[in-house]
Structure formats: structure tokens, C-alpha cells
Amino acid sequence: MAAKDASAESRKGQTGRRSAGKTTRGDGARSREEILAVATDEFAERGLAGARVDDIAERTRTSKRMIYYHFGSKEGLYKAVLERVYSQIRSVETQLDINNIPPIEAMRRIVELTFDYDESHPQFIRLVNVENVNRGQFVGKLVSIRKRYSNIIQLMQTVLDKGIANGQFRADVNAIDVRLVIGALCFFRVSNRYTFGALFDIDLADPQIRTRHRQMIVDAVLRFLRA
Amino acid sequence: MAAKDASAESRKGQTGRRSAGKTTRGDGARSREEILAVATDEFAERGLAGARVDDIAERTRTSKRMIYYHFGSKEGLYKAVLERVYSQIRSVETQLDINNIPPIEAMRRIVELTFDYDESHPQFIRLVNVENVNRGQFVGKLVSIRKRYSNIIQLMQTVLDKGIANGQFRADVNAIDVRLVIGALCFFRVSNRYTFGALFDIDLADPQIRTRHRQMIVDAVLRFLRA
Amino acid sequence: MAAKDASAESRKGQTGRRSAGKTTRGDGARSREEILAVATDEFAERGLAGARVDDIAERTRTSKRMIYYHFGSKEGLYKAVLERVYSQIRSVETQLDINNIPPIEAMRRIVELTFDYDESHPQFIRLVNVENVNRGQFVGKLVSIRKRYSNIIQLMQTVLDKGIANGQFRADVNAIDVRLVIGALCFFRVSNRYTFGALFDIDLADPQIRTRHRQMIVDAVLRFLRA
Amino acid sequence: MAAKDASAESRKGQTGRRSAGKTTRGDGARSREEILAVATDEFAERGLAGARVDDIAERTRTSKRMIYYHFGSKEGLYKAVLERVYSQIRSVETQLDINNIPPIEAMRRIVELTFDYDESHPQFIRLVNVENVNRGQFVGKLVSIRKRYSNIIQLMQTVLDKGIANGQFRADVNAIDVRLVIGALCFFRVSNRYTFGALFDIDLADPQIRTRHRQMIVDAVLRFLRA
DNA sequence: CATGAATGAGGATTCATTCAT
DNA sequence: AATGAATGAATCCTCATTCAT
Numbered sequence: 001m002a003a004k005d006a007s008a009e010s011r012k013g014q015t016g017r018r019s020a021g022k023t024t025r026g027d028g029a030r031s032r033e034e035i036l037a038v039a040t041d042e043f044a045e046r047g048l049a050g051a052r053v054d055d056i057a058e059r060t061r062t063s064k065r066m067i068y069y070h071f072g073s074k075e076g077l078y079k080a081v082l083e084r085v086y087s088q089i090r091s092v093e094t095q096l097d098i099n100n101i102p103p104i105e106a107m108r109r110i111v112e113l114t115f116d117y118d119e120s121h122p123q124f125i126r127l128v129n130v131e132n133v134n135r136g137q138f139v140g141k142l143v144s145i146r147k148r149y150s151n152i153i154q155l156m157q158t159v160l161d162k163g164i165a166n167g168q169f170r171a172d173v174n175a176i177d178v179r180l181v182i183g184a185l186c187f188f189r190v191s192n193r194y195t196f197g198a199l200f201d202i203d204l205a206d207p208q209i210r211t212r213h214r215q216m217i218v219d220a221v222l223r224f225l226r227a
Numbered sequence: 228m229a230a231k232d233a234s235a236e237s238r239k240g241q242t243g244r245r246s247a248g249k250t251t252r253g254d255g256a257r258s259r260e261e262i263l264a265v266a267t268d269e270f271a272e273r274g275l276a277g278a279r280v281d282d283i284a285e286r287t288r289t290s291k292r293m294i295y296y297h298f299g300s301k302e303g304l305y306k307a308v309l310e311r312v313y314s315q316i317r318s319v320e321t322q323l324d325i326n327n328i329p330p331i332e333a334m335r336r337i338v339e340l341t342f343d344y345d346e347s348h349p350q351f352i353r354l355v356n357v358e359n360v361n362r363g364q365f366v367g368k369l370v371s372i373r374k375r376y377s378n379i380i381q382l383m384q385t386v387l388d389k390g391i392a393n394g395q396f397r398a399d400v401n402a403i404d405v406r407l408v409i410g411a412l413c414f415f416r417v418s419n420r421y422t423f424g425a426l427f428d429i430d431l432a433d434p435q436i437r438t439r440h441r442q443m444i445v446d447a448v449l450r451f452l453r454a
Numbered sequence: 455m456a457a458k459d460a461s462a463e464s465r466k467g468q469t470g471r472r473s474a475g476k477t478t479r480g481d482g483a484r485s486r487e488e489i490l491a492v493a494t495d496e497f498a499e500r501g502l503a504g505a506r507v508d509d510i511a512e513r514t515r516t517s518k519r520m521i522y523y524h525f526g527s528k529e530g531l532y533k534a535v536l537e538r539v540y541s542q543i544r545s546v547e548t549q550l551d552i553n554n555i556p557p558i559e560a561m562r563r564i565v566e567l568t569f570d571y572d573e574s575h576p577q578f579i580r581l582v583n584v585e586n587v588n589r590g591q592f593v594g595k596l597v598s599i600r601k602r603y604s605n606i607i608q609l610m611q612t613v614l615d616k617g618i619a620n621g622q623f624r625a626d627v628n629a630i631d632v633r634l635v636i637g638a639l640c641f642f643r644v645s646n647r648y649t650f651g652a653l654f655d656i657d658l659a660d661p662q663i664r665t666r667h668r669q670m671i672v673d674a675v676l677r678f679l680r681a
Numbered sequence: 682m683a684a685k686d687a688s689a690e691s692r693k694g695q696t697g698r699r700s701a702g703k704t705t706r707g708d709g710a711r712s713r714e715e716i717l718a719v720a721t722d723e724f725a726e727r728g729l730a731g732a733r734v735d736d737i738a739e740r741t742r743t744s745k746r747m748i749y750y751h752f753g754s755k756e757g758l759y760k761a762v763l764e765r766v767y768s769q770i771r772s773v774e775t776q777l778d779i780n781n782i783p784p785i786e787a788m789r790r791i792v793e794l795t796f797d798y799d800e801s802h803p804q805f806i807r808l809v810n811v812e813n814v815n816r817g818q819f820v821g822k823l824v825s826i827r828k829r830y831s832n833i834i835q836l837m838q839t840v841l842d843k844g845i846a847n848g849q850f851r852a853d854v855n856a857i858d859v860r861l862v863i864g865a866l867c868f869f870r871v872s873n874r875y876t877f878g879a880l881f882d883i884d885l886a887d888p889q890i891r892t893r894h895r896q897m898i899v900d901a902v903l904r905f906l907r908a
Numbered sequence: 909c910a911t912g913a914a915t916g917a918g919g920a921t922t923c924a925t926t927c928a929t
Numbered sequence: 930a931a932t933g934a935a936t937g938a939a940t941c942c943t944c945a946t947t948c949a950t
Contacts, residue, residue, distance in 0.1 A: 136421025
């Protein structure tokens with residue numbers, strides 16, 4: 001009578017491609033990935049409650065049944081989507097060789113990379129929104145993610161420390177605070193695009209405005225940090 | 228809390244048409260308001276798709292029929308909730324006599340009022356999130372709201388202008404940009420409380436952190452504006 | 455996400471008939487009862503797992519939806535069926551005025567009534583079987599039933615005591631034991647009709663055999679009790 | 682419902698021809714037996730409709746495919762389980778040399794053996810219940826079983842005849858009747874353990890009660906047979 | 909205005925069974 | 930002999946909405 005938890009959930013996408021080919025039978029990893037891509041879109045578009053398993057299945061070359069085979073439940077699928085989307089973030093630290101850049105410049109790059117990522121991944125932003133409306137029920141459990149984020153903070157702290165050391169940055173802020181400020185400014189433009197846009201009659205997606213805001217946010221962060 | 232009497236109240240000639248009626252009558256406005264209060268909570272908690280008309284009705288002293296009588300549909304109820312919640316914002320301008328305050332101080336107060344409002348109305352923040360996930364389908368139609376927000380911008384511009392005039396604020400930012408920066412910094416702390424908290428292992432609801440961040444955000448905005 | 459327990463379950467069949475009429479709208483008690491009758495048959499025929507909610511609905515003038523409205527779940531319906539079928543037993547004590555009958559005769563009547571009830575209610579027998587296969591998950595919770603059964607035992611004990619007192623019955627058996635013996639002999643003929651019949655090549659439903667066994671069982675019980 | 686398999690079933694040359702093989706090979710007979718053991722438990726526990734092929738496979742070292750390979754269908758597996766469980770009964774006649782025992786004593790032993798078997802094989806009892814709820818759809822087809830049961834009856838008749846001949850047993854009962862009485866009294870205690878226990882507030886599995894009932898049932902049968 | 913009953917169209921989940929390898 | 934992946938057809942259950950009274 002009880003719903004047994006899907007043992008399938010633990011399976012990872014390990015199978016590995018078979019030969020080349022037409023996606024005939026028996027490529028679990030591929031169909032898993034296809035389902036995830038579609039589901040990411042649906043959950044981002046309609047939320048956890050609003051997304052329809054049928055619709056996800058329909059947009060896939062696999063069937064609804066396979067969703068349950070691979071992910072156990074709608075919730076399980078949502079978790080997998082969340083995990084995937086968080087782990088796909090091309091993290092700042094991999095794109096930035098801070099050792100060779102002075103701290104102000106490094107910070108500018110961090111802000112720009114964050115800004116650009118958020119602007120070019122509105123779907124990710126929406127999913128984060130969805131998860132926050134759900135009170136972060138699932139994000140807390142994504143252990144794999146935590147580590148990555150602690151790396152981000154370490155990088156930030158390194159840059160901060162260098163700036164403090166050379167007298168360019170103030171000493172009374174910590175990496176998480178800085179991350180909060182940067183995150184807020186970049187995230188909000190995308191996440192609140194619709195309400196802010198409607199209420200203040202402005203199109204935040206407009207390229208010109210975007211460019212201006214990009215500079216403005218870099219500027220705001222640097223002013224915030226200036227010693 | 229029980230207002231089942233009300234037979235007296237209805238005798239004011241405004242609501243019911245039929246005079247006979249043995250059924251105790253609650254007046255319409257009251258039940259409307261009660262439904263809205265409950266619905267606000269449900270929509271904030273579960274989103275548009277996730278909220279249940281049955282649950283809303285159950286938490287009300289009225290019946291499901293009344294929801295449809297007053298609001299026509301679930302969507303109609305959601306719109307009414309959105310409208311109500313936006314119109315309940317005790318707007319900054321009503322709480323601030325900027326004429327008697329120097330611009331820096333005025334700006335500080337604006338930030339603080341915004342911060343305090345967001346912190347004390349997480350339900351509102353959640354609803355804004357929900358609406359953004361829905362791509363602002365409904366917020367655009369709330370004409371009554373637009374005016375109020377244009378007032379906010381006017382106030383902001385007035386403060387800005389005074390600061391620019393006396394040389395304290397830089398001249399190259401406009402009111403909407405400032406509003407964006409303030410909004411982002413205050414809103415994000417509440418809206419992304421769960422994901423940010425989980426990923427960076429910090430409790431943004433903690434009173435000490437909140438106090439510190441309040442000052443930090445005021446500081447960040449003033450630094451941003453400084454000439 | 456969780457299945458909320460049907461608040462409907464508590465509702466009893468109280469509504470009371472409206473006027474006369476064609477079972478148009480709005481007779482909860484009637485449709486409840488109709489559902490129960492059909493469900494009793496389905497559960498008896500196929501067990502809890504084997505019964506199909508769709509099939510039950512189809513054999514009813516109401517819809518599948520109403521089953522959930524009234525009973526909350528398949529399991530809730532099963533429980534209601536179990537309760538109904540146990541409470542419908544025309545209990546022995548209401549059909550027997552033991553005060554005016556000598557104990558041997560009373561016991562004979564008890565056995566005959568039990569035998570006749572079981573023989574004429576194979577559906578009930580099947581449901582009891584089903585419940586036993588389910589390890590009596592639900593029967594234990596039917597408090598309303600317990601009382602009735604303790605009455606049966608009291609009646610049995612009274613008869614026993616009278617027989618012991620007048621020296622016709624042995625003194626070393628108690629009412630529950632007697633009930634077990636009677637129950638076993640009457641129940642088994644019906645419950646195991648198919649397997650016993652197949653293995654020993656006998657049709658226990660045959661009226662002649664039934665009549666003979668009825669006498670035989672009365673005889674066996676009286677011999678068992680004889681002082 | 683159709684048994685389309687069977688081509689597999691006929692291949693009884695079972696053990697496995699290839700000796701090399703890297704995959705650890707269970708030989709066919711072994712995995713067949715393992716599947717049957719697990720399936721017996723599942724069908725006894727949940728009935729034909731309630732048992733899950735997946736669950737059975739999961740509790741086995743073989744795969745679901747093997748179930749279909751060996752048994753063709755869920756129903757085929759159920760039939761095999763039924764056949765196995767009936768054929769495993771250590772039949773009374775093999776344990777009793779009636780030639781050297783006086784009839785009363787022989788009958789006592791028959792009852793005791795029956796009682797003990799039923800008490801120690803509740804799973805078997807449950808399966809019989811399941812089969813009776815299914816109206817004995819399959820038991821009738823187990824030809825192999827019929828013979829064994831006719832042996833039981835023959836043995837019973839022999840004992841009866843001896844008792845009748847020496848004047849200890851009454852002459853007006855036949856072997857099947859006696860078997861019914863014995864079967865009912867022994868079977869019911871186990872099969873109706875849950876409902877009887879709940880309704881009469883008694884734990885029929887309690888060892889003390891069991892011991893007492895064992896004697897009681899022997900006594901009841903002998904009284905029933907007494908000339 | 910109010911209420912219990914009702915409903916059609918979904919919506920999530922599960923099942924026995926089969927196939928390519 | 931064995932396995933992971935796949936499937937179509939159910940199967941249980943829920944939702945927003947309406948109706949008779």
C-alpha cells in the first residue's frame with residue numbers, strides 16, 4: 001500500500017555510450033539525460049506542482065514509464081533536475097586565474113562572470129526561485145553541491161585577502177557577505193524581471209539596459225569593497 | 228473571533244436582498260477578506276499551481292462556493308490576492324517626510340524601510356517569487372498598483388535630485404536604478420534565504436546577521452550613490 | 455505531496471432520504487450505500503488488492519470520484535465494507551429467546567443459526583478470509599464491532615452455565631472455546647468449499663450434503679459439550 | 682491469463698550445460714527452487730493480485746526474466762507455488778503406521794498431526810485461503826495432488842472401519858465427514874487467527890492456549906466419533 | 909448567501925510483461 | 930541463462946468547478 005522508494009534513484013548516469021548510433025534500445029544514460037533536459041525546462045517554467053509528468057514524457061523520446069523507472073517519482077525527477085542544474089554551473093574559479101590578476105580586476109571579473117551566467121541562464125534562476133518557494137526542501141540535501149560552493153567562497157576570500165593586504169579593500173567584510181551582495185544584484189535582475197519590469201515600466205531584458213546595469217553592478221560592488 | 232451573529236449587522240440594508248432567511252448571515256465583505264487572507268497564505272506557501280481551493284475553503288469559515296461567488300475562479304482569487312498584497316505595502320513615501328531630512332539621511336531611511344518591510348513580510352516576497360515564476364502573468368494587469376509605484380519612483384528621484392544638487396550624490400544614476408539596487412539587496416536576503424542558506428551554510432534569518440546586513444546594505448547603497 | 459487523509463471518512467450516513475424519487479441529486483446516504491453494496495461484492499470476490507476502484511464505480515450509478523468523496527481511498531472503502539458487513543450480522547442473540555429454552559435446545563439453535571448464516575452469506579465468509587490474509591489489519595479497529603461480539607459470548611456463557619448447572623454440559627469448557635468449535639465447523643464448510651471440494655471431490659454446496667452436515671455439526675457440538 | 686510460455690517449461694534438462702562461463706551460474710533447478718520459495722512467501726502474504734513480480738524477483742538472486750523463463754507468467758508461478766506447497770505436506774499416512782495402533786489412538790494421532798502441521802505452516806494456510814478467495818481456480822487442476830488426498834481418505838476410512846468394527850466408533854459417519862471436522866477445527870484456529878482474535882480478544886497463537894486447544898480438538902473429534 | 913453532493917478531465921504511479929544484448 | 934532498459938495498459942487518486950436545495 002505504501003509507496004516504496006525508488007531504488008532506481010541511486011543509479012547514476014554511468015552506463016556509457018554504446019557504439020555510435022540511433023539511440024535504439026538500451027541507452028539508459030542517454031534517455032536519462034534527455035528526460036532531465038526536458039524536465040528542467042518544465043520545472044523551471046511551471047514549478048514543482050505545476051509541471052506535468054505527462055507533458056515531460058511527451059516531449060521526450062521515451063515514455064512516462066521511463067521517468068518512473070529512472071527517477072522513481074516526480075519529486076525524484078525534480079531533485080535530479082535541481083542537482084544537475086546546480087552542478088552544471090561553470091564555476092567561477094575554473095574560469096579565472098586569480099593568481100595573475102590584481103584583486104580589483106579579479107573582483108570585477110567575478111562580478112561579470114556571475115552577471116553573465118545569471119543573465120544567460122534564466123531557467124536556472126527560475127528553478128532557484130521555485131526551490132525557494134518550496135522552502136529549499138531539496139537543495140539542502142544536495143551534498144555534492146555544497147563542496148563546490150565552499151570552493152567559491154574560498155576563492156572569494158583569497159581575492160578579498162589580497163585586496164585587503166594591499167590596502168585596496170576594506171577589512172570589515174567577509175567572503176559570504178560579498179557573495180551575497182554580488183548574488184543579489186545579479187540574480188534579482190533576472191528573477192524579478194517580470195514584477196520589477198511591470199511595476200517600474202522597464203524592460204530589464206533589454207540589451208542596452210543590461211549592458212549599463214552590468215557596469216553599474218561591477219561599480220557598486222567595487223565601491224562597496226573599496227577601502 | 229466567531230462572527231456568526233451578524234444578523235444585526237446585515238440589518239443595515241446593504242448586503243442581503245432577501246429579508247426572511249433563517250440562516251445566519253455573515254456579511255460579504257468580511258468573508259471576502261477572510262478568504263483573501265487564507266488564500267494569500269496558501270498561494271505564498273504553495274504557488275498558484277500548488278495551492279488547493281479545497282484547502283483554502285477548509286481554512287475559512289465560508290464554503291468553497293463562496294470562493295467562486297466572490298472570485299469566479301482559482302485564478303481570479305490569485306489575482307485578488309496579488310492585488311491585495313501589493314496594495315497593502317505601507318509605501319515608503321507615506322512614512323517619510325523627506326522635506327525635512329537631508330538626502331543621505333532620507334536615502335538611509337528608504338533603505339531601512341525597504342529592508343524592514345521585506346524582512347517582516349516573507350509571505351509577500353514569496354508571492355512575488357511565485358508571480359515571477361509565472362512570468363508576471365497577472366502583475367502587469369494590476370493598474371491600481373502602477374500608480375503607487377510611480378509615486379515611489381518620484382519620491383526616490385526627489386531625494387536623488389536633492390543629493391545631486393548638494394553634491395553628495397553622483398549624477399549618473401537614476402531613480403529606477405537605485406530602486407533596483409535597493410530592491411535587489413533587500414529582497415534577495417529573504418527570497419533566497421533557503422538556497423543561499425543551504426549552499427553557504429548561513430542562516431539569513433538569524434537576528435544578529437540580519438542586523439549586520441541591514442547596516443551593510445545601507446552602507447552599500449550610500450557608497451553606491453556617493454559622489 | 456502527501457496523501458491527506460480523507461476528512462470524508464468520518465461522515466456517517468446520516469443525511470436521510472429526501473422526499474421520494476429517482477435518486478436525482480443530493481442523496482449522499484443512498485449513493486454511499488450503493489457504493490458499499492457493490493464494493494462488498496468486489497472485495498469479497500477479488501480481495502483488497504484485486505478489487506478495482508474503476509470496476510466498483512462502473513457498477514454504480516455514481517462515479518469513481520464519489521467513492522473518494524465518501525470514503526477517501528480504496529482502503530477507506532474496504533474498511534467501510536468490513537464494518538458494514540460485520541454490523542449487518544443478524545446476531546444470534548436477537549433471534550433467540552434463551553430464557554424460555556432448555557440449554558441443549560438453545561445450543562442447538564445457536565449452532566443452527568450460525569450454520570445458516572454462514573451458508574447463506576458466502577460473501578461475508580470470503581471477506582473474513584480476505585481480512586485474515588491481510589493479517590486482520592483493519593478488523594481490529596472496528597470498535598463498534600467488538601461490543602456486539604462480547605454480547606455473543608455472554609449469551610453463549612449464559613447458555614453454557616445453565617447447562618452446566620443442570621448437569622447436562624461439562625464444566626471444563628468456556629464460551630470462547632465453544633464459539634471456536636462452532637465457528638470452525640460452520641465457517642470451514644463455506645470458506646474452504648473450493649479447496650476441500652477439489653481435493654476430496656465433494657460438492658459442499660450440495661443441498662443434501664448441507665442438510666446432512668448441518669445435523670452432523672449440531673451433533674458434534676452437543677457431543678462436545680455433553681457432561 | 683493465457684499460458685503461452687511452456688516451451689521453456691518442457692526443457693527439463695535443466696542443470697546447465699556450459700561449464701566454463703564467467704558469470705556465476707546458478708543451475709536452473711536451484712534458481713527455480715529459490716524463486717518458488719520467495720514466491721510462496723509473497724503469494725501467501727499478499728494474495729495472487731497483491732503479490733508483485735518485481736518484489737519476488739528482487740528478493741531472489743535471479744532476475745525477473747528468469748521468473749518468466751521458468752514459469753511463463755505470474756499466474757504460472759502461482760500455480761507452481763500452489764502445487765509445491767500442497768505436495769510438500771508431509772502426509773499423515775507416511776508418518777503413521779496404523780496397522781499397529783488401535784483406532785482411537787490412530788485417530789488421536791491423525792488429529793494431532795493435522796493440528797501440528799497447520800499450526801506450524803501458517804503460510805500454507807494463507808495460501809489455501811487465497812486460493813479459496815479465488816474460488817479454487819487452480820487447485821482443481823493439480824492432478825498430482827488429488828491422488829495424495831485420496832490416499833489420506835483411504836487411510837482415514839481404514840481407521841474408521843477398524844473402530845466401527847470393534848464397536849468404538851459410530852457407524853454413521855464417513856471418512857470425508859471426519860476429515861471435514863478435523864480439518865475445520867485445526868484449520869480455523871490458524872486461518873481465522875486475526876479476525877477471531879480481534880473480535881473475541883484472544884491470542885490464538887499463544888502456546889498455552891494452543892496446547893489446550895490441541896487437546897480440546899482431539900477430544901472433540903473422539904467424542905464426535907464415539908459409538 | 910450557504911452547503912453537501914456531485915463531476916469530468918486529468919494526474920501521478922504501478923503492473924505484468926518483453927526485448928536487445 | 931541472465932540483465933538493464935523499455936512499454937502499454939491500467940490503477941489509484943485529485944483537481945477545479947458546478948448544481949440542487
